[in-house]
Amino acid sequence: MSTVVEETHHDTHHDHKPSGIGRWLFTTNHKDIGSMYLWFSFTMFLVGGAMAMIIRAELFQPGLQLVEPQFFNQMTTVHGLVMIFGAVMPAFTGLANWMIPMMIGAPDMALPRMNNWSFWILPFAFMILLGSLFMEGGGPAFGWTAYAPLSTTYSSDSTALFVFSVHIMGISSIMGAINVIVTIMNMRAPGMNYMKMPLFVWTWFITAFLLIAVMPVLAGAVTMLLTDKYFGTSFFDAAGGGDPVMYQHIFWFFGHPEVYIMILPSFGIISAIIPAFARKRLFGYSSMVYATAAIALLSFLVWAHHMFTTGMPVFAELFFMYCTMLIAVPTGVKIFNWVATMWRGSMTFETPMLFALAFVILFTIGGFSGLMLAITPADFQYHDTYFVVAHFHYVLVTGAIFSIMAAAYYWLPKWTGHMYDSTLAKTHFWTSLISVNVLFFPMHFAGLAGMPRRIPDYATQFADINQIASIGGFAFGLSQLIFLWVAIKCVKGGEKAAAKPWEGAEGLEWTVPSPAPYHTFEKPPKVE
Amino acid sequence: MAEQQSYYVPASSPWPIVGAVGLGLIAWGAGHTVIDMSKEQDGYGSTVLTIGLIVIAVMLFGWFRDQINESMSGKYSNQLGDSYKQGMSWFIFSEVMFFAAFFGALFYARVIAVQWLGGDSNNAMTNEVLWPEFVAQWPLVKTPGGTETQAMGWYGLPAINTLILLASSVTCHFAHTGLEQNKRKQLTAMLGITIILGCIFLYLQGAEYVHAYQDLNLTLDSGIYGNTFYMLTGFHGMHVTLGTVMLIIMFLRVLKGHFTPDNHFAFQATSWYWHFVDVVWLCLFVVVYIL
Numbered sequence: 034m035s036t037v038v039e040e041t042h043h044d045t046h047h048d049h050k051p052s053g054i055g056r057w058l059f060t061t062n063h064k065d066i067g068s069m070y071l072w073f074s075f076t077m078f079l080v081g082g083a084m085a086m087i088i089r090a091e092l093f094q095p096g097l098q099l100v101e102p103q104f105f106n107q108m109t110t111v112h113g114l115v116m117i118f119g120a121v122m123p124a125f126t127g128l129a130n131w132m133i134p135m136m137i138g139a140p141d142m143a144l145p146r147m148n149n150w151s152f153w154i155l156p157f158a159f160m161i162l163l164g165s166l167f168m169e170g171g172g173p174a175f176g177w178t179a180y181a182p183l184s185t186t187y188s189s190d191s192t193a194l195f196v197f198s199v200h201i202m203g204i205s206s207i208m209g210a211i212n213v214i215v216t217i218m219n220m221r222a223p224g225m226n227y228m229k230m231p232l233f234v235w236t237w238f239i240t241a242f243l244l245i246a247v248m249p250v251l252a253g254a255v256t257m258l259l260t261d262k263y264f265g266t267s268f269f270d271a272a273g274g275g276d277p278v279m280y281q282h283i284f285w286f287f288g289h290p291e292v293y294i295m296i297l298p299s300f301g302i303i304s305a306i307i308p309a310f311a312r313k314r315l316f317g318y319s320s321m322v323y324a325t326a327a328i329a330l331l332s333f334l335v336w337a338h339h340m341f342t343t344g345m346p347v348f349a350e351l352f353f354m355y356c357t358m359l360i361a362v363p364t365g366v367k368i369f370n371w372v373a374t375m376w377r378g379s380m381t382f383e384t385p386m387l388f389a390l391a392f393v394i395l396f397t398i399g400g401f402s403g404l405m406l407a408i409t410p411a412d413f414q415y416h417d418t419y420f421v422v423a424h425f426h427y428v429l430v431t432g433a434i435f436s437i438m439a440a441a442y443y444w445l446p447k448w449t450g451h452m453y454d455s456t457l458a459k460t461h462f463w464t465s466l467i468s469v470n471v472l473f474f475p476m477h478f479a480g481l482a483g484m485p486r487r488i489p490d491y492a493t494q495f496a497d498i499n500q501i502a503s504i505g506g507f508a509f510g511l512s513q514l515i516f517l518w519v520a521i522k523c524v525k526g527g528e529k530a531a532a533k534p535w536e537g538a539e540g541l542e543w544t545v546p547s548p549a550p551y552h553t554f555e556k557p558p559k560v561e
Numbered sequence: 562m563a564e565q566q567s568y569y570v571p572a573s574s575p576w577p578i579v580g581a582v583g584l585g586l587i588a589w590g591a592g593h594t595v596i597d598m599s600k601e602q603d604g605y606g607s608t609v610l611t612i613g614l615i616v617i618a619v620m621l622f623g624w625f626r627d628q629i630n631e632s633m634s635g636k637y638s639n640q641l642g643d644s645y646k647q648g649m650s651w652f653i654f655s656e657v658m659f660f661a662a663f664f665g666a667l668f669y670a671r672v673i674a675v676q677w678l679g680g681d682s683n684n685a686m687t688n689e690v691l692w693p694e695f696v697a698q699w700p701l702v703k704t705p706g707g708t709e710t711q712a713m714g715w716y717g718l719p720a721i722n723t724l725i726l727l728a729s730s731v732t733c734h735f736a737h738t739g740l741e742q743n744k745r746k747q748l749t750a751m752l753g754i755t756i757i758l759g760c761i762f763l764y765l766q767g768a769e770y771v772h773a774y775q776d777l778n779l780t781l782d783s784g785i786y787g788n789t790f791y792m793l794t795g796f797h798g799m800h801v802t803l804g805t806v807m808l809i810i811m812f813l814r815v816l817k818g819h820f821t822p823d824n825h826f827a828f829q830a831t832s833w834y835w836h837f838v839d840v841v842w843l844c845l846f847v848v849v850y851i852l
Contacts, residue, residue: 048639051573141570143644146624150577157585161592193595197588203583212649215644233705245655251661260792263595268666271691274785276674283662283669346682379838552570 045533050551056151061145062551063130066152069449070127072172073155073443075517080163082510084112088480089472091505093487105489106174107166108438113177117295120200121429124296124437126151126209129237131448133213135542135549136231138222138558143215147208154205161198176487178288179255179282181269185262196259203248210244213237220308222296222378222541224560225441227355228319231540233301239329240297246333249286254280278343283335293332296428299396299436301388305540306443307371310386312380312537317370323371325362341412350409357407360494361400368397384458388439391466392432398429402477420480426473438465438516445523445551446530450548453523464512490513505530507548571631576624583620586613625810629827633819649830653702653837656800660841663796667789667848671699674786678705678749704784710776713790715850716768722762723846729758729838731814733808738834743822745815750814755835759805766798793845800838 037047039040050065052238060066087108091099100108130148134141142148173179184192197210215240221230230238232541242498258280260266267273269280300321306317337345337353380386402424406412415421438461445453467507479498491499533543545553589591590613593606631637680688688695692705702714713719733755739747773779774791781791811831815818822827 058578059575060573061573062845075832078582093762131821133591143641144570144648145572146577147648148577149574150580153578153581154584157581161585163588190596190599194589194592196594201588202583207652207655211648215647218647219640219644245651246658249659250665253659253666257662257666257792259595260615260706265598266788266792267704267706267782267785268670268788271678272704273708273782273788274675274678274701274704275670275788276677279666279669282663286662286665394693413798506671555570 060149061141063134063141063145063148063162063547064448064551066142066145066148067127067132067210069152070123070130070155074120074124074127074437075520077115077159077269078513079124080515081120082513083113084108084115085391086435086510088112089503092491093503094500095493095496097490101123102487102489103174105170106176106487107172109487110173110176110454111162111166114162114173114430115159115240115410116204117177118199119155120435121295121437122206123155123242125212125237125295125433126206128207128233128298128302128437128440128444129213132444132542133234133237133316134220135545135553136234136540137217137225137540138554139216139220140552140554142212143220148212150201151205151212154201158198158202158205161194161201165194165198178281178284179258180284181258181277184258185269188262192262193259196255196276199251199255203252206248207245210241211249211396214241214245215242222554222557222560225437228322229560231301231314232304232318232321232325234326236299236301236304239325240294241295243297243329243332247287247290247294250283251291254283254287255353257283268285274432279341281340282337285339285427286333288337288339289332290329292428293328294338296396297329297435299392300325300432300435302440302443303371303392304367305538306385306389306439307374307393308445309535309538310383310389311375311380312376313374315370316373317366318377320366321370324366324491326379327363328360331356331363335360336408338412341409343368344415354407361404364400368393368400369458383442384453384455384462385439385443385535387459387462387466388435388442390437391462392439395431395470399424399432402427404414415480417485418480418484419476419484422486423473423476423480430473435465436482440442441516441520443535444542446534447518447542447547447549449524449527450530450546451523451527452534453527457519457522461515461519464515465509466521467506468512472502472509473505475502475505574627576620576627579616579620583613583616586610586616589613605852606844609798629814629819632824632826642824645661645826646829649833651717657841659797660844663789663793664844664848669794670701670785671790675699675701697724699786701784703788706784706785708782708789710779710783711775712806713769713777713779713784715846715851718765719846719850722765723842724771725758725762725765726839726842727754729762730836732758733832733835734756737828739827740815740828741822749812749815752808752815756805756812757809759801759808759835761799763805766794766801771825790849792836797838797841797845800841804831804838808835820831 051060057065057069087100088105091105107153130142133139162172168189168191168193172191173184173188174196177190179195184195215231217234227235255270257266261269261275266275268275269277271277281521304315304321334356335353337349338357339351341350382390404419406415406421407422442458443454444449475498479495479502480486482495484495484498528545532546533541534547541554541558542549544558563842586609588610590606590610595606595608597604597829628730637824645715676697677684677687678695681697695705702712703709730736733752736748736751736755739745741749779787779790808831811828814827
């Protein structure tokens, strides 16, 4: 893709880092901010994971054992919110912060102070959201989608805090996205034209556009919830001429592009890792770019496939069904391109590659179950069952999360300057791979057999399946502690990493030493 | 594309973290203020909210002061200027999408929700069973639940306001060309007129609200027509207020002799923002008032 003809020289005296807590509070450095995003994200991953453990523990047996149904609902709701807005999205923003400037030959993000602001909003937003769990009446319990009237007429007062914390999370995401998009448009090194950019940069470019387009719509939607609950409006109340289904339309107009916000950067990561370990150029680079753009554009036309059972006119059901199925085409292009990249490559199976391969296979399973859900008449059966839960956990856990793990294992040597313990890392991979399938694969069957989602109790015929899933869940949760161990060990020390620890890796980030100097590319590198 | 020059990377700054604390306090305080209001109790919500607003005001003042000083001392590169311009454009795009949510709600309510409640599409039984008396109409002056109100006409105040805001966009443009051609008198005069027009608009909008509440019984809680009317015009009014504040700051900076014909990003951004609120008003005038 790109080769550097002029080695950049680094002034060592520029490389001193500010010390103390002030470094982290006042920083304008993309690497520091990236690290803070990544650690924040992992913390939230553990918090959201702990909630998942409570859910799986309650579902271990039929009947009510551990928690009250109302608390169970709070757990499913906040688990979703924390994982989406606290774990996956900040992880991608962290990766963008670390990697995009290095990949395009820029010294930093375009708007470094705003960058720090976007990060530091997040801890406050999540303190408010998580704090609301301890309020009188409990935290949000209406599902992460916050459907009216569950979130208006029938919700507790924590709704107000939910709304405002979502607002500031949105501000953070929008500022982060503006920063990414402006960095890419404005900070590329000479010669780094658009069609030479690594795919991670391309996918984030498009993701940032999606974020700026839909986060404000979410802000609008939750604002209407707030005024409906507290200020007497009736946007989502038929007695005043509104419609609860209207909330779902506005929400999913945000929500469906949001789904791609959480997967497009993954596509970029996988497109970096597979060529590196297959030692071949990425097959079909430009088709990857066009496919990403096509997915993003289509994502604005498919939102109502989440609402097939709400009684829309048949024309709308058909329109959204066909548009949804169309998405399989550009996504298929990507899957085939990855497979074609590996075709006759000299493959090796280091940890990042293992996660990337698992991603390709398991994300495809999630994609196919998505295709099943896209079929309107079939969806009437699957809607709100565990089949849906299985589907979106395949795309989000074995999709998004696995790609984040792959990215971490791919770039950790660059970040820390040390190689990690690859035996431990591979242990993390295999335990995660096995447990995640034990956890989520049986859910398909539970769903097809009719087990509804978001319930603390279930009919006894689902007992075995749930027990298996719960065992997988506990194992998957524990496996992630191995990752924490690997990461801390790697930060603290280990075998020294070369500038390019992976033989087949390509890109500007591998032309700088490991660990990457505090300031990279103060003079732009030349890209041919 | 980047030029072959050394990059400018801003030094670290305390303001972002102050801003984050401020936003956190605002969110927390606003949430509790709303809860306190609904329970009619005295809580700590409004105190926290006020502190948050003060922190944000201090942050804005400090951040912009540093920014202006750095800019005036010639530290910024053209590349950074481009980053600011692009950043502002994308910010305005995000604002457009925020309004799109409410325009979308208006469209859905008017074309779908109200019609279906009246029995349209395949909803004859919805109407028959729930509210057989209900007649679909827009403006929705009688809700299915029975709340009655009157519609706001487009002539009179709204039409005058439209002319005022359109005129202010023109004067804002001439202020900008005055700056670009280094005609400082034109700049000052036109900018001053823009601010006055903005204030008149806000005053008339307030008068219109009073008229709506007192004479038309058109309130925020009088059904979907009042909801969309107040949310759209209200959020627009908040944006005009912010735009006016920005214009006033630009005016003060112009009086201090800031800005040159080829270095005036802050002014340009403010002017873009002003044109943006103007365009939103035009859309609003058509779909909320006229149609």
